Amino acid sequence: MNILTAGNGEDSIKIFLENSVDILIIDENMPEMNGSEAIKTIRKLPQGQDVFICSLTGDTDNDILSYIQSAGADKVLSKPIKNSLLKEIIQNNAKR
Secondary structure, three states: OOOOOOOOHHHHHHHHHHOOOOEEEEEOOOOOOOHHHHHHHHHHOHHHOOOEEEEEEOOOOHHHHHHHHHOOOOEEEEOOOOHHHHHHHHHHHOOO
């Protein structure tokens, strides 16, 4: 497994465009561009249609969680994240 990291939403889009990505795990609250906006941009790209996107957030408000999902996230997890759940998501959605 190769892990690529980005410090903000804009960088996550650049990294996505430059690499083959099976799973995108993105935080909602990032500088410059939040996770939902980055997800919307990625979903508009041809290669962004099939990638599994998991969004992480410290928010628990149902309206915010629904907004993130409507942006195109396949899964939204509220922090703190259990390592076992993250491992399961990766195992079940990685292309082999």
